[in-house]
Amino acid sequence: xxxxSLFEKLDFILFGHLINFLYSDYFRPKYGxxxxxxxxxxxxxxxxxxxxxxxxNWPVHFTSKVLAAKNIKKGILCxxxxxxxxxxxxxxxxxxxxxxxxxxxxxxISANHSHTNHSKHTKTPPxxxxxNVFIGANSVVLSGVNIGNNVIIGAGSIxxxxxxxxxxxVGNPCSVIKENLPYKESIIKIKYNKKYQKxx
Numbered sequence: 001x002x003x004x005s006l007f008e009k010l011d012f013i014l015f016g017h018l019i020n021f022l023y024s025d026y027f028r029p030k031y032g033x034x035x036x037x038x039x040x041x042x043x044x045x046x047x048x049x050x051x052x053x054x055x056x057n058w059p060v061h062f063t064s065k066v067l068a069a070k071n072i073k074k075g076i077l078c079x080x081x082x083x084x085x086x087x088x089x090x091x092x093x094x095x096x097x098x099x100x101x102x103x104x105x106x107x108x109i110s111a112n113h114s115h116t117n118h119s120k121h122t123k124t125p126p127x128x129x130x131x132n133v134f135i136g137a138n139s140v141v142l143s144g145v146n147i148g149n150n151v152i153i154g155a156g157s158i159x160x161x162x163x164x165x166x167x168x169x170v171g172n173p174c175s176v177i178k179e180n181l182p183y184k185e186s187i188i189k190i191k192y193n194k195k196y197q198k199x200x
Contacts, residue, residue, distance in 0.1 A: 004031040011036045012193075019044070020194045025057040027076035030193045034059075043082075053081065067091065071110075075100070075131070076196060077187060080108070092143060093126025099187055100129055103137035103155065110143050130165060132183040139174075150183045 004012075008031045015036035019026065022044055028034065039059055046052045046062040053060040055069040060081035066072075071090040074080065075098035080088045083104045088094070091111035102108070111121035124144040129135075133147055136155035141147070148165030157174040167176045 002032065008032070008035075015040050016193060022048070023058055025074065026059060026079065027192050027194070027196050028079075030191050056081065058082070061086070064088075068110075071126075072096065076192070077190075090126075091121050092124050095126050095128045097129060097131035097133065097149065099132045099185075101134045103135055103139065105138040106135045106140070108135075108141045112143055132185075150180050152180055 012030065016030075019036050019039050043059040043061065047056070047060055048054055052062050053064070053066045053069070056066045057069070058074075058079040060066050060079070061084050063084045064081040064086040066081045066088045068090040071093045072080065072088070073094070074096040077099040078096050078101075080086065080096065080102050083102060085105045086102050087107040089109050089111065094108060094110055108127060110127050111124065114120045114122050127141060127143065128146045129141075130147060130149035130151065132150045133153075135141060135153045136157065138155055139153050139157045139159065141159040145159050146162045147153070147159065148163060148167065150166045151163055152168045153159060153163070153174060154168070154170030157170050158172040159169070159174040161173065163169045163174065163176065166180050166182075168178050168180050169176045
């Protein structure tokens, strides 16, 4: 791992501890990821002071929307809505593993409107997304879907059915086109911004 610069150390001293206090569910590499002063001025201020996604305990971009944040269970290295123009609706629940990314413009919709009463949502099982998954830009993940571990969803895909682990899947409807290579990065070796209790 590259040695942090003086600026990175100062950034953590001045803003990093504050970000750790303000965002209880934010776990990222201590250095070399997002600058802490940017998280404070570009994310926390619009999110908490201007009440844009105030209930999410992780950074959410001011152009993104996270609904029913209380129904989201997420791992580390995962901040749904931190990219621009992401829409996360977790009315029926959303369970996300570790190291999951959501590309710009992606949408995750856990509940549909009832066909007979548009003011109500239908009940379905929560969406489940495994570890080491990337949802490409402008993709849509629909209610009740399970996405396995080590999966890449190609940009612009509509995920309406389960996607197995170790897959690359694309299209509308999204389907597997090939097997994904094994994921190589070890998240247990990362030095995090704050103490992380590693789980088996």
